[in-house]
Amino acid sequence: MAWQAGILETARRTKEISLKAPNFTGVQKSAFLLNLAENIEKKREIIKKANLLDIKKAKTKNFSDAFIDRLALTDKRIDKMAEAVRIVEKLPDPVGKIIWKTERPNGLRIERVRTPIGVIGIIYESRPDVTVEAGILCIKAGNCIILRGGKEAVNSNKILVKILKESLMDASLPEEMINLISTGGRKSVRYLLSLSGYLDLVIPRGGESLIEAVVKYSRVPVIKHYKGICHTYVDKDADIEMALKVSANAKIQRPSTCNAMETLLVHKDIAGSFLPVMAEIFRKEKVEIRGCEKTRKIIPQVKEATEKDWETEYLDLVIAIKIVDSAEEAIRHINRYGTLHSESIISNNREIASKFLKEVDAAAVFHNASTRFTDGGEFGLGAEIGISTDKIHARGPMGLEELTTYKYLVHGHGQIRQ
Amino acid sequence: MAWQAGILETARRTKEISLKAPNFTGVQKSAFLLNLAENIEKKREIIKKANLLDIKKAKTKNFSDAFIDRLALTDKRIDKMAEAVRIVEKLPDPVGKIIWKTERPNGLRIERVRTPIGVIGIIYESRPDVTVEAGILCIKAGNCIILRGGKEAVNSNKILVKILKESLMDASLPEEMINLISTGGRKSVRYLLSLSGYLDLVIPRGGESLIEAVVKYSRVPVIKHYKGICHTYVDKDADIEMALKVSANAKIQRPSTCNAMETLLVHKDIAGSFLPVMAEIFRKEKVEIRGCEKTRKIIPQVKEATEKDWETEYLDLVIAIKIVDSAEEAIRHINRYGTLHSESIISNNREIASKFLKEVDAAAVFHNASTRFTDGGEFGLGAEIGISTDKIHARGPMGLEELTTYKYLVHGHGQIRQ
Numbered sequence: 018m019a020w021q022a023g024i025l026e027t028a029r030r031t032k033e034i035s036l037k038a039p040n041f042t043g044v045q046k047s048a049f050l051l052n053l054a055e056n057i058e059k060k061r062e063i064i065k066k067a068n069l070l071d072i073k074k075a076k077t078k079n080f081s082d083a084f085i086d087r088l089a090l091t092d093k094r095i096d097k098m099a100e101a102v103r104i105v106e107k108l109p110d111p112v113g114k115i116i117w118k119t120e121r122p123n124g125l126r127i128e129r130v131r132t133p134i135g136v137i138g139i140i141y142e143s144r145p146d147v148t149v150e151a152g153i154l155c156i157k158a159g160n161c162i163i164l165r166g167g168k169e170a171v172n173s174n175k176i177l178v179k180i181l182k183e184s185l186m187d188a189s190l191p192e193e194m195i196n197l198i199s200t201g202g203r204k205s206v207r208y209l210l211s212l213s214g215y216l217d218l219v220i221p222r223g224g225e226s227l228i229e230a231v232v233k234y235s236r237v238p239v240i241k242h243y244k245g246i247c248h249t250y251v252d253k254d255a256d257i258e259m260a261l262k263v264s265a266n267a268k269i270q271r272p273s274t275c276n277a278m279e280t281l282l283v284h285k286d287i288a289g290s291f292l293p294v295m296a297e298i299f300r301k302e303k304v305e306i307r308g309c310e311k312t313r314k315i316i317p318q319v320k321e322a323t324e325k326d327w328e329t330e331y332l333d334l335v336i337a338i339k340i341v342d343s344a345e346e347a348i349r350h351i352n353r354y355g356t357l358h359s360e361s362i363i364s365n366n367r368e369i370a371s372k373f374l375k376e377v378d379a380a381a382v383f384h385n386a387s388t389r390f391t392d393g394g395e396f397g398l399g400a401e402i403g404i405s406t407d408k409i410h411a412r413g414p415m416g417l418e419e420l421t422t423y424k425y426l427v428h429g430h431g432q433i434r435q
Numbered sequence: 436m437a438w439q440a441g442i443l444e445t446a447r448r449t450k451e452i453s454l455k456a457p458n459f460t461g462v463q464k465s466a467f468l469l470n471l472a473e474n475i476e477k478k479r480e481i482i483k484k485a486n487l488l489d490i491k492k493a494k495t496k497n498f499s500d501a502f503i504d505r506l507a508l509t510d511k512r513i514d515k516m517a518e519a520v521r522i523v524e525k526l527p528d529p530v531g532k533i534i535w536k537t538e539r540p541n542g543l544r545i546e547r548v549r550t551p552i553g554v555i556g557i558i559y560e561s562r563p564d565v566t567v568e569a570g571i572l573c574i575k576a577g578n579c580i581i582l583r584g585g586k587e588a589v590n591s592n593k594i595l596v597k598i599l600k601e602s603l604m605d606a607s608l609p610e611e612m613i614n615l616i617s618t619g620g621r622k623s624v625r626y627l628l629s630l631s632g633y634l635d636l637v638i639p640r641g642g643e644s645l646i647e648a649v650v651k652y653s654r655v656p657v658i659k660h661y662k663g664i665c666h667t668y669v670d671k672d673a674d675i676e677m678a679l680k681v682s683a684n685a686k687i688q689r690p691s692t693c694n695a696m697e698t699l700l701v702h703k704d705i706a707g708s709f710l711p712v713m714a715e716i717f718r719k720e721k722v723e724i725r726g727c728e729k730t731r732k733i734i735p736q737v738k739e740a741t742e743k744d745w746e747t748e749y750l751d752l753v754i755a756i757k758i759v760d761s762a763e764e765a766i767r768h769i770n771r772y773g774t775l776h777s778e779s780i781i782s783n784n785r786e787i788a789s790k791f792l793k794e795v796d797a798a799a800v801f802h803n804a805s806t807r808f809t810d811g812g813e814f815g816l817g818a819e820i821g822i823s824t825d826k827i828h829a830r831g832p833m834g835l836e837e838l839t840t841y842k843y844l845v846h847g848h849g850q851i852r853q
Contacts, residue, residue, distance in 0.1 A: 036770050039793050119815050125804060127814055134826050135796070213650070217826050232631070232654055238827040239656070259849040266851035352454050374844050375457050378553070386543060386847025395852070396545055396843065397537050408552050408635050408840045409656040410828040422826040425814065426792050429804025431677040433684035434813070 020201035021208055027196050028136070028163065028215035034193045035135045035161040035217075041190060043110035046157055048188035050106035053153065054099045056180045061095050067176040068145065075143075075169050083273075087144045088170055098149050101400070105153045108399040111417045112159040126428040131421045133159030135217035138209055140231055142223040143167030148177045151220075152195050154402045156185075158420035163216065165198045165206055167223075175199065210235040222403055240415070243406040244330040245275035245358035247388040250347040250373065252364030253284040257291055259385060260363040264295060266387040267361065269302050273332050275404060276359045276391040280327060280337045282347045285311070288340045292316050304334045311340040327354045344369045348376050355379055357406045359388040359413075380406065380413035438619035439626055445614050446554070446581065446633035452611045453553045453579040453635075459608060461528035464575055466606035468524035471571065472517045474598045479513050485594040486563065493561075493587050501691075505562045506588055516567050519818070523571045526817040529835045530577040544846040549839045551577030553635035556627055558649055560641040561585030566595045569638075570613050572820045574603075576838035581634065583616045583624055585641075593617065628653040640821055658833070661824035662748040663693035663776035665806040668765040668791065670782030671702040675709050677803060678781040682713060684805040685779065687720050691750050693822060694777045694809040698745060698755045700765045703729070706758045710734050722752045729758040745772045762787045766794050773797055775824045777806040798824065798831035 057064070068090040075085055090098075117129040137160045139151045148164060155162040166174045174197055182192035198205055210219060213236040221231040222242050232239055249267050251260040267278035283291060288311070296316040299306055307322035319338075326337040327350070341347045344362075351360050361383035362373040370384045381391045391413060393401025398416030405411045411419035475482070486508040493503055508516075535547040555578045557569045566582060573580040584592045592615055600610035616623055628637060631654040639649040640660050650657055667685050669678040685696035701709060706729070714734040717724055725740040737756075744755040745768070759765045762780075769778050779801035780791040788802045799809045809831060811819025816834030823829045829837035 036794065036796060121813070121815060125808065125813075236650055238825060240827070256849070263849060263851055270852055376454065378454060379842065381843040381845060383845045384847060386845055386850045387852050389852035390543060390845060390850070391843075395539070395543075397539060407656060409658070412841060413843050423830055424797065425799040425809075425831050427799060427801045427804055427808060429802060431674070431681060432804045432808070433681055434688055434805050434807035 020205060023200060024198055024205060024208055025212070027198065028209070028212045030193050031136050031161045031163060031196055032215040034191050035133070037191075038133050038159045038161060038194070039112065041159060043112075045188050045190055046110065046159075047106050049156065049184050049190055050102050050153060052187045053181060053184035054102040054106070056184050057095060057099045057102065057149070060176075060180055061092070064090055064095060064173070064176055064180075065092075067172040070172040071143075071170050080169070084143070087142075088173070090145055090173060094146060098146060101150065102153055105157055105400050108157065108417055110157070111421050116423060123432050124430065125432055128426045128428075129423050130426055131418070132424050134420065134422045136161045136163060136215060137420070138163045138165065138216045138219040138237065140165045140206055140209075140219060140221045140223070140227065141167065142227065143170040145170045145173035145177060147222060148174050148197075149181070151402055152178075152181050154400060154417060154420060156194055158417045160420060161194045163196045163198060163209065165209060168199070168202070171199050206230070207234050210237060213237050220402065240405050240410055241407045242403040243358075244356050245277070245404070245406070246279050246328065246330050246354055246356045247276060247359045247361075248280045248282055248347075248351050248355060249278050249361045249363065249388065250282040250341075250344070250351070251284060251287060251291055252344060252362060252366060252369055253286040254366035254369065255284075255287060255291070255363040256365055257287070257294070260291060261295055261298060263361065263363055263385070263387050265298050265302070267389055268299070268304060268336050269334070270387075270389055272334050274389070275330075276388050277332070278336070278361075278388055279329065279331055280339065280354070282350060283312075283338065283340050284344070284347075285340050285342055288312070288315055292338070299336060302334070304336050307335065307337045309339040312338045315340075330356075344373060348373060351377050351379070357408065357412075358404065359383065359391040361386060361388050380404065438623060441618060442616055442623060442626055443630070445616065446627070446630045448611050449554050449579045449581060449614055450633040452609050453551070455609075456551050456577045456579060456612070457530065459577060461530075463606050463608055464528065464577075465524050467574065467603050467608055468520050468571060470602035470605045471599060472520040472524070474602050475513060475517045475520065475567070478594075478598055479510070482508055482513060482591070482594055482598075483510075485590040488590040489561075489588050496587075498587070502561070505560075506591070508563055508591060512564060516564060519568065520571055523575055523818050526575065526835055528575070529839050534841060541850050542848065543850055546844045546846075547841050548844055549836070550842050552838065552840045554579045554581060554633060555838070556581045556583065556634045556637040556655065558583045558624055558627075558637060558639045558641070558645065559585065560645065561588040563588045563591035563595060565640060566592050566615075567599070569820055570596075570599050572818060572835060572838060574612055576835045578838060579612045581614045581616060581627065583627060586617070586620070589617050624648070625652050628655060631655050638820065658823050658828055659825045660821040661776075662774050663695070663822070663824070664697050664746065664748050664772055664774045665694060665777045665779075666698045666700055666765075666769050666773060667696050667779045667781065667806065668700040668759075668762070668769070669702060669705060669709055670762060670780060670784060670787055671704040672784035672787065673702075673705060673709070673781040674783055675705070675712070678709060679713055679716060681779070681781055681803070681805050683716050683720070685807055686717070686722060686754050687752070688805075688807055690752050692807070693748075694806050695750070696754070696779075696806055697747065697749055698757065698772070700768060701730075701756065701758050702762070702765075703758050703760055706730070706733055710756070717754060720752070722754055725753065725755045727757040730756045733758075748774075762791060766791060769795050769797070775826065775830075776822065777801065777809040779804060779806050798822065
């Protein structure tokens, strides 16, 4: 039970610090971020050494190459880390901003002001870059943070959190703003999720089973960053050149991301002219094609797509293609199999496009553009902690503002309610 | 298992309808509300008859007078119900409003647009007025709704939902936008909370045990409308007249509400002059006083306040009083025992007031005004479904805008990501 007492004590102290955090100034937070960027660069060799321990251990356990790749902190990744810290430093501080105000007939002046959320728990897999990303965004928004990363990254996470803590202290901020939980094994996640009096929000980042477990056990509000089964619908009134270019980009440019396309829906009237050229492009780029029955009549050499394909996030060079009778059918398919992430229509018909934008239920709906644009940077938010697939609090890319809440400040001169 | 199949089918159909709801116009929603106001007035006798069945049954079961009172639909309450419907009809439609937009260097035009949340579940106790209130606000914001009210109000709820459905159909809106679950007993709540694929949000309204059970079992995001342990802090630099008037209002004007004061915190330097007069006012109004040790030295005839008093929502003419050494101690007490609802400081010292507003963690923090003002109408939001004590999505009074979410609409001309 020692680990439970340890986690409880960490959560209690973090909550206490978080209540002081609305006082921490933008200047202090900037100093922390500048210290951090410098420290990451200066301590590059120590970081790489700790990371190597994790990688060596993971290699003895037969993890996949993709897993080892996500775990690895190369010089290039460390440079990018420091660069990300400097970008976040330059973003405006969201805390204290008045987002709405009014004066009531009785003279009460009411302001709605952005404030930190409080203590945020991040549950994630063995990706040490998330440790820094989540840390800097949460702290810049005035939050305190409890990290629970995958155990295969424990040495990397420990050194990174040590550097984060040192950078906080050098900016006269309490090191308890950031904490790493590395005891208690899997049970510690469940225990952390029970601490609703101390944590204000949990953000899980990782695969399906991780997110489902967090939703199942959490007594703390959760914002899900779930998978992206993203569609592109090529309408009968599409510009074929544009449809080819955008679909290729959505599938091929970076297939391992959540905003990459997984299913291509094509209107039956345009399928005959569009699909053979599209298939040629996909084949050249080594994309495996799986098609519905009608698709296979037009491009016969492809595998059959089954029900399971419509609900699979490949994250790979695989595409499922389905021919639909109408935009309505495309919308129905997306609302059934989509994951509220990113969806696109290619069409020159404004009426149909407008219907699609209105009726498709997703965080981001595109007209004549690639789903790959769903991203905090691309949307002009500066940075993101991830892409919410929830409908509560924040949808799509979550930047600094989405990591805050608000409170009402009411200024009176003795008003009482009648 | 028949009731489970029934609830599942209701949830499935409601989700399907909700996907069409962004198309429902403000004109249709207004027609529905005007129909409803008229129908409530026209069917007054039928409503009262159904309600009488519930009341008669409740009386045989020894429920408290307060319980029977909340259950009863008198002529006055029915008038108020119709009036509330007309007020909501006049509020602007939040759906479709562009809340942010930008044009990116690559020419993408990005709009953040208010949309309905989808399907909202309301879990509440035997208060039939909530059936209508929740129904009209959710539908005006374009949502569909599944109601699970207390079983003692089942006849009242059934007739009210019938009238709501008729009013929808008369406005050419699908009656499935609103649904009442009245089968399956307590288990039905737990079953409903498991349907995360169909429900987008759950709002529990009721006592502590109801809310705790919902948080424990829900796989659907929850926004809590929890209890209000609200404090007033009378600072050493308070205007004593103002402090007396505001404290009396916060405790006495309507003690059964969540924004009424439960604990009065008084700075030690002002306690000697303030408390005897305050106690006189409370006694005249039959308020039972419980005080800390120091309080009882100044007003000796009062009961002792124990730890339990600091964490009790009396909802009654009872007040707990504690003398504190400083504003810091007041802030610490509030952040420990408060429920993130409404808190007030009475002080002419701007610096201390500003510290209090910043450091007290609550949905609404007042300076020189009564906590009783935390209310959608008083804040100028027009109406409210309740007062959120969560920090995610919405804080404080939840009006129409807080019953929506947003999505990003992205307009391009063939842009691809580089």
